[in-house]
Every structure is written in C-alpha cells, then in structure tokens.
Amino acid sequence: MILRLDDTDVGRNTEASVTSIFEGLKWLNLKWDEEYKQSERGALHRQMAETILKRGLAYRDFTPAHSGDSERSGAQGTWLFNPGMRELSPAESDRRAAAGESFALRFRVPREVGELVRFTDAVYGEQAKAAADIEDFALLRSDGMPTYHLASCADDADLRITHIIRGQDHLSNTYKHILIFEAAGFNPPQFAHLPLLVAPHKSATVQSASRLLALEIVARLPAAQAHPAPPPAMPSRHLDAGRLQSAHGRDHFRTSAAGPR
Numbered sequence: 001m002i003l004r005l006d007d008t009d010v011g012r013n014t015e016a017s018v019t020s021i022f023e024g025l026k027w028l029n030l031k032w033d034e035e036y037k038q039s040e041r042g043a044l045h046r047q048m049a050e051t052i053l054k055r056g057l058a059y060r061d062f063t064p065a066h067s068g069d070s071e072r073s074g075a076q077g078t079w080l081f082n083p084g085m086r087e088l089s090p091a092e093s094d095r096r097a098a099a100g101e102s103f104a105l106r107f108r109v110p111r112e113v114g115e116l117v118r119f120t121d122a123v124y125g126e127q128a129k130a131a132a133d134i135e136d137f138a139l140l141r142s143d144g145m146p147t148y149h150l151a152s153c154a155d156d157a158d159l160r161i162t163h164i165i166r167g168q169d170h171l172s173n174t175y176k177h178i179l180i181f182e183a184a185g186f187n188p189p190q191f192a193h194l195p196l197l198v199a200p201h202k203s204a205t206v207q208s209a210s211r212l213l214a215l216e217i218v219a220r221l222p223a224a225q226a227h228p229a230p231p232p233a234m235p236s237r238h239l240d241a242g243r244l245q246s247a248h249g250r251d252h253f254r255t256s257a258a259g260p261r
Contacts, residue, residue, distance in 0.1 A: 002034035004159075008151045013039075038151050041158075045146035048154040048184050049105055049139045057183040058139055060093045060103040061085040081106070081136040105140035107179060117175045122165075122192035129175050137176050149173065153180040156189060165192040 007013040052058045063082060097103060115131040139150040171193045181188040
C-alpha cells in the first residue's frame with residue numbers, strides 16, 4: 001500500500017492539514033508501505049505538460065491574470081480564454097518564453113460548436129458538457145508550479161490508476177481531467193462520485209466528520225477486481241471518504257493535504 005499526499009496547493013497545504021490527515025488515517029487503522037508527496041513529483045508533471053504543449057493542445061498565456069476587454073466570456077460571464085494568447089504563433093510564444101517572460105500554460109479547450117466532453121460516472125451515469133463552456137484552464141501556474149488538475153492526472157497515469165471514487169464536489173473537475181488524459185495519450189480511469197454528508201442547514205459538511213472529509217483515498221486492486229459490479233444506489237446522505245482509485249498491482253492510498261476542494 002502506498003500513500004500519496006496531494007500538496008501542490010501552497011495556500012491549502014499547511015502543517016495542521018497534513019497532521020489531520022495522518023491522524024484520520026491512524027484513526028481508520030490504515031497503514032502503508034510507501035509514501036509520496038505530489039510536490040516532489042514536479043518533473044513528472046512538467047513532462048506531461050510539455051507533451052501536451054508539443055501536441056498543440058496547450059499554449060502559453062503571458063497574461064495569466066486574464067483581464068481585459070479582448071477576452072471571451074461564457075453565458076454567465078465566466079472567463080473562458082484570451083484570444084490574443086490562444087492565437088499567438090508558436091514562434092512568437094517560444095521567443096517570449098526564451099526571453100524570460102513569465103507565463104501560465106493553459107489547456108487549449110476545443111471551441112468547435114457542438115463538441116461535447118463525455119464520461120460515464122459509476123454513480124451518476126452518463127455525463128456531458130459542451131466544451132465551449134469550459135475555460136482554458138491552467139496546467140502550469142506562472143511560477144512554474146503544476147495545478148491540481150495536471151498533477152493529479154499525471155500521477156494517476158504514472159501509477160496506472162483505473163478507478164477513481166471521490167466526492168460529488170469533484171464532478172465538475174472531471175471534464176477537465178478527461179481532456180488532460182486524452183491529450184496526454186492515456187485512457188481516462190473509471191470515475192464514481194459520491195454524495196457528501198452535509199450539516200442540518202445543508203450549507204456545509206458536518207464539522208465532526210472533518211477528518212474523514214479531508215481524506216482522498218486511492219486504492220490499487222488486483223486485475224480480477226478492476227471491474228467490480230455496479231455499485232448499489234447511494235443514499236441521499238453519504239459520508240465522502242474522498243477519493244478511492246484502483247489499478248493493477250498493490251493497494252494504493254492517496255490523501256489531499258489541502259482537504260476537500
């Protein structure tokens with residue numbers, strides 16, 4: 001069994017949050033043989049980003065703050081992309097990067113009319129979203145650090161994860177992860193999103209369950225277990241133990257130092 005800490009979000013990654021995760025795992029009596037920190041796997045993450053860039057499926061954005069009248073917004077006024085950066089020629093982009101100009105690396109989300117990003121969730125069934133409604137999300141921040149989306153997908157691909165079970169609040173992230181996996185040349189894992197346990201006023205997760213809600217658990221199952229029977233119907237109130245993923249080989253558990261997103 002291995003433990004992976006998703007600790008690339010500097011703002012959320014605190015000593016207190018990491019301590020809470022380890023206390024939660026000990027409370028569950030879970031033990032592991034190997035331990036990884038996502039922040040120490042940056043070379044792997046940047047390698048995937050470079051692969052996507054070379055395939056023309058990402059571009060450098062030299063104005064990562066994305067503010068200005070020339071930018072495109074969605075139906076609800078949400079930011080989508082900056083045409084000036086998206087349409088910048090590769091030669092000019094390379095020149096500015098070589099000159100030391102800072103940039104964020106963004107995914108080039110397809111903008112063709114009618115194009116959909118699809119996946120089948122083991123709990124919620126068929127899911128689809130118009131690609132045109134997804135922003136050109138960042139893969140690398142302007143300081144060179146990988147985003148959660150890139151780091152998570154790169155590590156999942158490297159560790160041969162086949163199944164991901166996580167909280168329903170991650171459902172919207174999955175469209176971006178599908179795009180990343182496919183752009184990097186990997187088959188996306190099977191996803192299952194679980195309902196969250198909420199407080200009586202339904203505006204926040206139950207505080208007494210914070211230890212469990214902070215966990216993102218990843219499991220690697222033997223090949224015979226890689227395709228389990230469909231899960232039973234989920235109750236309307238279900239404790240989100242986080243993210244459980246499986247692949248061939250040994251058990252693999254991962255938690256997020258950031259807590260629930």
